Amino acid sequence: GTLFATPGSELEKQALEDVEAITGDSVSEVASLMATSSRDQARKLQNLSHSERQAILYAVADALETEKETILAANAIDLENAEKDGTALPLVRRLKLTDAKLATLSTGIRQIADQPDPLGVVKAKRELANGLELSQITVPIGVLMIIFESRPDSMPQIAALALASGNGLLLKGGKEAAYSNEAIHRVIGDAIEK
Numbered sequence: 001g002t003l004f005a006t007p008g009s010e011l012e013k014q015a016l017e018d019v020e021a022i023t024g025d026s027v028s029e030v031a032s033l034m035a036t037s038s039r040d041q042a043r044k045l046q047n048l049s050h051s052e053r054q055a056i057l058y059a060v061a062d063a064l065e066t067e068k069e070t071i072l073a074a075n076a077i078d079l080e081n082a083e084k085d086g087t088a089l090p091l092v093r094r095l096k097l098t099d100a101k102l103a104t105l106s107t108g109i110r111q112i113a114d115q116p117d118p119l120g121v122v123k124a125k126r127e128l129a130n131g132l133e134l135s136q137i138t139v140p141i142g143v144l145m146i147i148f149e150s151r152p153d154s155m156p157q158i159a160a161l162a163l164a165s166g167n168g169l170l171l172k173g174g175k176e177a178a179y180s181n182e183a184i185h186r187v188i189g190d191a192i193e194k
Contacts, residue, residue, distance in 0.1 A: 035170060038143045042168030046140050050117035056163055056192055057113035061106040063191035064156060067183075068102045074183035075152065082176055095150045095176055105153055109160040118165050140166035150174035155184045163192075 045053070064071070075097040082092050124136040144167050148154040155171060162169040173181040 035143060035145075038168035038170055042140065042143055042166065045163065045168070046119075046166040048166070050119070053117075053163055053166070054113045057109055057160055059191040059194055060156065060160060060163070060188050061109040061113070063187045064102050064106045064109070064184075067187045068099060071102065071180065071183045071187060072097060072099070074179040075177075077179040078150075078152075078177050081179075085176075087176060091150055091176060095152065095180070097152055097180060101153055105156045109156060112160045112164050115164065143168035143170060145170040145172075147172040148174065150176035152177040152180035152184055155181055156188060159188050 048056075075095070078095055079092065082095055087095075119138055119140065121138040122135055123138060126134055128134050144158075144162055146158055146169070148158070148171070150173075152173065155173060158171065159169060171181075171185075
């Protein structure tokens with residue numbers, strides 16, 4: 001799972017203590033374990049066929065629509081907290097999710113799924129010497145770490161691109177969108193597991 005906590009907050013302190021109490025590891029050791037796990041899962045993803053990755057993307061798109069009430073309820077909590085905290089209006093606008101935004105996200109994910117396989121594409125090829133050929137072929141990067149601000153709609157977009165390209169993913173969202181990010185993370189994770 002993913003924990004979203006405000007830096008310096010009591011929740012963060014408790015989370016750090018809990019991690020060390022449960023695992024006996026420091027936070028850096030836990031981060032290392034998360035990165036290693038992401039790499040291992042990325043390798044599994046890379047071994048899936050294009051049609052299997054497409055099926056996962058369609059499942060994610062469908063889940064965003066079927067679980068929209070859960071996502072919007074979590075987003076309402078973030079919006080309420082933003083109002084209490086006096087968050088700037090432009091930031092609140094970016095934070096707000098709507099039925100229309102979720103529908104657009106689902107459509108965009110389906111469009112990504114409908115694209116040709118980005119892996120294994122020969123971009124360039126040339127003969128260096130007699131019998132020695134050099135080819136430039138698209139491959140996954142491995143694990144991407146992306147930090148994004150209070151735009152919960154970023155998570156499904158980033159996840160879809162990572163899934164399509166066979167990459168693992170570590171995400172850090174803005175604290176203002178903690179509940180929205182947690183709900184979206186759960187919805188995407190459940191869709192992938194199906």
